[in-house]
Amino acid sequence: MDKVLYLAMSGARENMRSQHAHSNNLANVNTTGFKTDLAQARAMPVYGEGLPSRVYAMSERPATDIASGVLTPTGRDLDVAIEGDGWFAVINANGEEVYTRSGEFAINEQNQLVTVGGVPVMGNGGIPITLPAFEKLDIGGDGTITVQPLGEGPEALAVVDRIKLVNPEPGTLFKGTDSFMRTGNPVPLPPANDVKVVSGFLETSNVNSVSELTSIISLSRQYEMQVKMMKTAEENSTAAARILQLQ
């Protein structure tokens, strides 16, 4: 069979995968703290007998765009956003320390500070943050949690813990299958003191819907082009078969 058919097919398949990645970004255009996944195509030459003239396309996710989303005010004490660089440390279902920018926190039955997905938030001491019964809670600019215990006056303010904030080198974090960021190294990152948080705000998704939509449309046109190539390959093959019939 004509090799162009397989080349065009691989192009179309990888276009579809890339489109899947972009559509996931668009589906999360309103998800708090979501970070856009980048998608790129790479040329994969085929080596073998004869000239290495065939080049297959391959889609891959080289990285995640960690640019900051917009901080929007919500007025809720347990909503926290990070200003500038940095990440919240949380403990995923496997007990690993992973990182997120989504600071939409809540309190669970065990009085732990958790993300909306129910994952405990890590304290600076390396253990999940447990809060006493409180009347008023305040999260400071460096993640320090101060509470006014239940039934006590404002003179009894107590510092409970500090949310573990990290600031790794750019490019060292990647997104895992549970959508949290991680280093891939079992050693947890050290807490960073220079990360600034603001309470009463949430960070929006950093998805740029215009550029994502443009990518989707351009991928769709590329896909049509690949299909056209397949059609041409078929026509060539039919023409060749007809010539053979004449002889």
Add this chain to the structure above:
Amino acid sequence: MNSALFVAKTGLSAQDTSLRVISNNLANVSTVGFKRDRAVFEDLMYQTQRQPGAESAEGSQLPSGLQLGTGVRVVGTQKLFQEGSIENTGDAFDVAINGRRGFFPVTLPTGETGYTRHGQWQINSDNELVTAEGFLLQPGITLPAEVQTLTIGQDGQVTVVTAGNTAAQNIGQIQLADFVNPAGLEAIGQNMFLETNASGAPILNNPGEGGTGALLQGSLEGSNVNAVEELVNLITTQRAYEVNSKVISTADEMLSFVTQQL
């Protein structure tokens, strides 16, 4: 089939749920003591199509893999307990809680205790204080006959002056229930909340004590829905819906092109 179709579908249904939450908030923009909700989004799991670090050929590795997300979902709704604005009505039976914490305990027809911020009290045929739905305030307050003035103090003391009697008479004490985690309460409609494991057990206090708000007679607490904010959310939700539907139509065009051309 084109996987982008299914991803965009999760986007559409999540925005649809969000729209429902927003429209419920807007519908209750004038409901006394209403607390608004917020839809909380979460991205779904990722599928590894190509493992980073896998051998692409002998001696060479893929520097980055391909992990594709599977969309978005609404993981839950969150009640936001910010205080609504307090409006003066002048009606002696209207009582607002001036502070973020505290709920009036009310006996529901099922025998359970419901908790409400709605302080628009009325009297039933037995002269007892009831909600607009006729649910009894807990502990019950029964007014004597021929009440001339009813006074509900900031600390919940209820006093009345009856006809032919100049001395004020104390007839009861209104208590407020507080919860460790009010966000864990279950909203059941009719302005009522129920206790859950997440909210913790109710702690009863006299108004103004233990962090609860003081009572304010002759006032009502408005809904905490901010119409402008909700309308902005409505617009962003609508646009997110539109881009996701655009993805569906694009994915569909791709499929139709294949079926027609090949």
